Amino acid sequence: MWKEFKAFALKGNVLDLAIGVIIGGAFGKIVTSLVNDMLMPLFGILMGGIDFKDLIFQYGETKLLYGAFLQTVIDFFIISFSIFLFVKGLNRFKRKEEAPKPEAPPEPSKEEALLAEIRDLLKQQGQTGA
Template identity: 45%
Template structure:
C-alpha cells in the first residue's frame, strides 16, 4: 500500500497540481498586495479617503457604537460596508487576473504561430510511410 501511494504521489499530475497550488498561493498574495497596497489607496485618494468597511446597520436598539468592531460586540449588525469592500476587492482581483491571463494567452498564441519547418518531398513520403506503419 505504501508503494502504491508513493507511485500515486510521484505521478506527474499530482506533482504539477502541488506546484500549481503553491504558485497560486504566492500569486494570490501578490495580487492581494497589489489591490490592498497600490490600487485601493489610489481609489481612496480619488474618493477622498472613502472607506466602506465601517459602514453598518444596527439590527438591535442596544447598538450605539460608531465603528463596526464595537458595534459587533454590542449586538447584531448588518455589516454591509464590509461586504461591499470585499466585493470591490474581488472585482479588482478578478480584473487583474483577467488582464494577466489575457497577456499570457497572447504570448502563447505567438509561440503557437511559429510555422512548422517546410518538409521536403522525401521527408513527406517518409512521414506518410511511418504513419501507415504505425496504423498497420
C-alpha cells in the same frame, strides 16, 4: 498501495497543480496587497475620503459590515481579473513557444521515385507520339 500512491503523487499533473497552488497563493497575496494598500485608498479618496471597511449599518446590537463585504467583492473582481490577464499572457507565450514548424514533405521512396519517372516518360511519349 505505496507504489500506486507514489505513481499518483509524482505524476506531472499533480506536481503542476501543487506548484500552481503555491504560486497562486503568493500571487493572491500580492494582488490583495495591491487592492488593500493602493487601490482601495484611491477609491476612498475619489469617493470623498470614505474608507469602505468603516461602512457599517447598525440596528440595535446587530452590525452589518457591508463595507467589508464591498471590499471583499472588489478584491475578488480585481484578483480574478489579474489572474485572467496573467493566464492569458502565459497562454500567449506558451502558444508562441509551442508553435509547430511546418514539416517538409517526406522524401519519396525508391519505388515512388521510379514510378514517377515512368509516369513522366509515358507523358513525354504521349505528347511526342500524338
